[in-house]
Amino acid sequence: MDYFSYKKGKLFAEGVDVARIAAEVGTPVYIYSKATFKEHLEKIRKAYGEIDTTICYSVKACGNINILRFMAEAGSGFDIVSGGELHRVLQAGGDPSKIVYAGVGKTDKEITEGLGADIAYFNIESEAELENLIRLAKQKNKKPRAALRVNPDVDPETHRYTTTGKKETKFGVDIKRARKVFSDYGNNRTVQLCAIHIHLGSAGHTVEPYAEALEKVLALIEQLRCDGFAIEAVDIGGGYGADYISGVSPTAADYASAIVPPLKGKNLKLILEPGASVAANAAILLTQVLYPKKGGDKKFIIVDAGMNDLIRPPLYDAFHFIWPSQVSDAFVTERRDRDLQLDGTEVVDVVGPICESGDFFAKDRALPPVKGGDLLSIFTAGAYGFSMSSNYNARGRAAEVLVDNKDFSVIRRRESYEDLIELEK
Numbered sequence: 159m160d161y162f163s164y165k166k167g168k169l170f171a172e173g174v175d176v177a178r179i180a181a182e183v184g185t186p187v188y189i190y191s192k193a194t195f196k197e198h199l200e201k202i203r204k205a206y207g208e209i210d211t212t213i214c215y216s217v218k219a220c221g222n223i224n225i226l227r228f229m230a231e232a233g234s235g236f237d238i239v240s241g242g243e244l245h246r247v248l249q250a251g252g253d254p255s256k257i258v259y260a261g262v263g264k265t266d267k268e269i270t271e272g273l274g275a276d277i278a279y280f281n282i283e284s285e286a287e288l289e290n291l292i293r294l295a296k297q298k299n300k301k302p303r304a305a306l307r308v309n310p311d312v313d314p315e316t317h318r319y320t321t322t323g324k325k326e327t328k329f330g331v332d333i334k335r336a337r338k339v340f341s342d343y344g345n346n347r348t349v350q351l352c353a354i355h356i357h358l359g360s361a362g363h364t365v366e367p368y369a370e371a372l373e374k375v376l377a378l379i380e381q382l383r384c385d386g387f388a389i390e391a392v393d394i395g396g397g398y399g400a401d402y403i404s405g406v407s408p409t410a411a412d413y414a415s416a417i418v419p420p421l422k423g424k425n426l427k428l429i430l431e432p433g434a435s436v437a438a439n440a441a442i443l444l445t446q447v448l449y450p451k452k453g454g455d456k457k458f459i460i461v462d463a464g465m466n467d468l469i470r471p472p473l474y475d476a477f478h479f480i481w482p483s484q485v486s487d488a489f490v491t492e493r494r495d496r497d498l499q500l501d502g503t504e505v506v507d508v509v510g511p512i513c514e515s516g517d518f519f520a521k522d523r524a525l526p527p528v529k530g531g532d533l534l535s536i537f538t539a540g541a542y543g544f545s546m547s548s549n550y551n552a553r554g555r556a557a558e559v560l561v562d563n564k565d566f567s568v569i570r571r572r573e574s575y576e577d578l579i580e581l582e583k
C-alpha cells in the first residue's frame with residue numbers, strides 16, 4: 159500500500175504529478191508521501207490495539223525533521239541510535255518518554271544527552287556500557303530505565319549485512335548470559351534494568367523469526383521474574399518487511415497475529431521499532447535519464463542519480479522497482495516486481511554517473527524504452543535512501559520534497575556547490 163500510482167500514464171504522488179516536482183525542484187529528488195507514512199503508522203497501531211504498545215519509529219530509516227514532526231504529532235515514539243538523532247527528534251517535538259536509544263557504541267556525550275532528555279529506555283548492549291550508564295547517571299543524579307538487548311540467535315534469512323540477531327554479530331548479549339547480567343545489575347539503584355530488547359535485523363519476509371524470538375524472550379522473562387526481577391516491557395525491535403515487491407511482505411496485521419497472542423495477559427508493555435516498513439514505500443527517488451549507451455551486448459541507461467543518493471542496490475543487493483514516470487497505456491503497471499515482463503520492454507542496466515562499477519540501481523532489468531530527458535522513478539526509496547546519502551564525487555545531496563494531498567513542499571533544499579565547501583573554510 160502506498161500513494162504512488164499512475165493516472166492516464168503519469169505517475170502521481172498522492173495528488174501531485176511527479177513531473178511537476180521535477181520541473182520546479184530538479185532531479186534527482188526524493189518525493190515523500192505523507193499519507194503513506196501516516197497510514198502505515200495507523201495500521202500498526204490498529205494491529206496491536208489489544209495490548210499496551212508504543213510504536214517507536216526508527217529515525218535512521220528516514221529522519222528529515224519535517225517527517226519526524228508529523229510522525230510525533232501522529233503520536234509516534236522514536237527509536238534512535240545516536241546523539242544526532244536525539245537532537246533531531248527533540249527539535250521535531252518528539253516526546254522523550256517515547257524515545258528508546260539503541261547502539262553498540264554510545265559515547266559519554268551521547269549517554270549524557272539521553273539522560274538530560276529523560277528518554278524512556280537505554281537499550282544496553284554490553285556490561286561495559288551498562289557500567290558506564292550507571293557512572294554517568296550517578297553524576298547527573300538520574301535514574302534511567304534500561305532494556306537489556308539480548309541476542310535470541312534466530313536467523314531472519316536476510317542479507318548478511320542486515321542480520322543482527324544471530325549469535326555471532328556484535329549486537330546485544332547472548333540470551334544465556336542475560337540472567338547473569340540481571341543477577342549482577344538487576345537490583346542496581348541507579349539504573350533500573352527492567353526490560354528486554356531484541357532486534358533481528360532488517361528486511362525479513364516472514365513472521366516466523368519474530369514468533370521464535372519472542373518465545374525465547376518470554377521464557378527468559380519468566381525466568382528473570384522467578385529470580386525476583388521486575389520486567390515491565392519487551393521491545394521487539396524493527397525489521398518488518400516492506401513492500402519493495404508488491405504483496406510479498408507480511409502486513410502489520412500478519413506480524414501482530416504472531417506477536418500479540420503470546421503477550422496477552424503477560425503484564426508486559428510492548429515496544430516496536432519499525433523503520434523500513436513505515437518509510438520504505440513512502441518515497442520514490444525521481445531521476446532523469448542522461449544518456450542511453452551501448453556497451454558490448456549490453457544497454458545502459460545512465461541517470462542523474464548515483465550511489466551517493468541511494469546506495470542500497472550495491473550495498474545490500476537490494477531490489478528497487480524502476481519505471482518511467484510517464485508511460486503509454488501498454489506500460490501502465492501497479493505491480494512492482496523483479497521480473498515484470500511486458501511486451502515491448504528492453505533489458506537494460508540502470509546506472510549512475512559515479513566513477514565506481516558499484517554505481518548501479520538495476521542490472522538486466524526490463525524497462526519500457528526511454529530516451530535522454532525522460533524521468534525514471536526508483537520506487538520504495540524512503541528507507542535508508544536519503545539517510546545513507548553522501549557527497550561522494552562532490553555531488554550535493556538531492557532535494558527532499560514532501561507531498562501532502564495536492565500540495566508539495568521542499569523539506570530539504572538541494573545542496574549547492576557552496577554547501578559542499580562551507581565547512582572547509
Ligand SMILES: *Cc1c(COP(=O)(O)O)cnc(C)c1O
Pocket residue numbers: 216218219237239260261357359360361395396397398431432433434435541
Ligand atoms: C535499524 C533498526 C531498526 C529499524 O529497522 P527496520 O528494518 O528499518 O525496520 C529498529 N531497531 C534497531 C535497534 C535498529 O538498529
